[in-house]
Amino acid sequence: MRIHLSEEEKKRLIHDERERRKIVRQHQVRVQSDAFVRKQTTEMQKKKHALENRVRTGLEKAISNKMENLVESIRRSSGRRASLSSVSSKSTTISKTKSNGDDRSISSRLRRRPLTRIDAVVADLRGKEAQIKMMNEKNSQREQRDKNLQRKQSAKEQANLVMRHGALDVPNSR
Known part of the structure; x- marks a missing residue:
C-alpha cells in the first residue's frame, strides 16, 4: 500500500x-x-576524601605516638630529677672555672628555664595543629577552586553545545 x-x-x-x-x-x-561531568566530580571527590583520610590518620597516629612517648618519658624521668639537678650544678661549676670568672653568662644560663621533653613535644604538637589548619585551609581553597572551575567548564560546554547546534539550525531553516 x-x-x-x-x-x-x-x-x-x-x-x-x-x-x-x-x-x-x-x-x-x-x-x-x-554524565561525564558527574563521573569526573565523583572521582575527584573520592580522591580528595581518600587523601584527607590518609593525612588525618597519619597525623592522629603521629600525635598519639608523641603523647605515649611523652607519658613514658615523664614516668621515667620522675624518679631521676635529683640526679639531673646535681649534674647540671656540676656542669655550671666547670664552666665557671673555664670562663675565668665570667659570672654574667653563667647566671643568665641558670636563670633561663631549660627546655624539657614536654616543652619539645608540646611545641611539636602545636606545629602539627598549625599544619592541620593550614592543610584544611588549602583543601577548602582547592575545593572552591574546583567548584568554580567546574561551573566555568559546564557553562563553556553549554555554550559550545548551543553554538554547535545553533550553527546546525541555520542551513536547515532555509
Whole structure:
C-alpha cells in the first residue's frame, strides 16, 4: 500500500524528521556531557576524601605516638630529677672555672628555664595543629577552586553545545 504525498507534504515530513533527529542528537550530547561531568566530580571527590583520610590518620597516629612517648618519658624521668639537678650544678661549676670568672653568662644560663621533653613535644604538637589548619585551609581553597572551575567548564560546554547546534539550525531553516 503506497501513499501518494504532495511535494509540500514530503518537504514538511523531511523537515520534521530532521528536526526530530536534531533534537535527539542534542539530547544525547547533553546526557553524555552531564554524565561525564558527574563521573569526573565523583572521582575527584573520592580522591580528595581518600587523601584527607590518609593525612588525618597519619597525623592522629603521629600525635598519639608523641603523647605515649611523652607519658613514658615523664614516668621515667620522675624518679631521676635529683640526679639531673646535681649534674647540671656540676656542669655550671666547670664552666665557671673555664670562663675565668665570667659570672654574667653563667647566671643568665641558670636563670633561663631549660627546655624539657614536654616543652619539645608540646611545641611539636602545636606545629602539627598549625599544619592541620593550614592543610584544611588549602583543601577548602582547592575545593572552591574546583567548584568554580567546574561551573566555568559546564557553562563553556553549554555554550559550545548551543553554538554547535545553533550553527546546525541555520542551513536547515532555509
